[in-house]
Amino acid sequence: MKSKVASFSVDHTTLDRGFYLRSTYKALGFYPLRSYDMRFRAPREKEYLTPETIHTVEHLMAHFLREKLPGKVVSFAPMGCKTGFYLIVKGWTSQRKVMEAVAEVCREQSHLRVKNEVPGLTVEQCGNPELYDIEGSNAALAEYGALLEELLAK
Numbered sequence: 001m002k003s004k005v006a007s008f009s010v011d012h013t014t015l016d017r018g019f020y021l022r023s024t025y026k027a028l029g030f031y032p033l034r035s036y037d038m039r040f041r042a043p044r045e046k047e048y049l050t051p052e053t054i055h056t057v058e059h060l061m062a063h064f065l066r067e068k069l070p071g072k073v074v075s076f077a078p079m080g081c082k083t084g085f086y087l088i089v090k091g092w093t094s095q096r097k098v099m100e101a102v103a104e105v106c107r108e109q110s111h112l113r114v115k116n117e118v119p120g121l122t123v124e125q126c127g128n129p130e131l132y133d134i135e136g137s138n139a140a141l142a143e144y145g146a147l148l149e150e151l152l153a154k
């Protein structure tokens with residue numbers, strides 16, 4: 001079925017792990033919003049992130065990316081297919097700058113030891129604060145951070 005959803009026109013059978021600009025929107029007719037596909041896993045490998053890991057990475061990125069890119073992050077959200085995340089950034093920030101910020105968060109947040117280091121995992125701040133996996137998140141961020149370093153070095 002044809003669809004206007006940008007990611008539905010991407011062939012997921014050949015899609016590799018990576019950091020992709022998926023669409024650019026214009027808010028108010030001129031202000032750019034860029035939607036990135038942060039693909040942690042290649043769909044064809046069928047090695048999906050667990051809900052616990054996804055939720056932990058979601059909290060870490062949502063919090064720390066906003067510190068790295070003040071006023072720029074509109075939204076950071078998991079993909080329902082469990083292979084990655086969507087990041088929407090406003091303004092004219094270059095893709096490279098965004099990738100560098102994500103790589104820094106990966107590097108800085110991939111050695112956590114306890115739940116308290118994850119922002120917002122309380123009953124007041126989150127819908128399911130017991131859904132987390134520190135080791136899984138450390139591993140996923142270390143792996144994705146290494147991939148970004150590779151891409152940035154090219």
Ligand SMILES: [Zn+2]
Binds near residue numbers: 126127128129
């Ligand atoms: Zn939560």
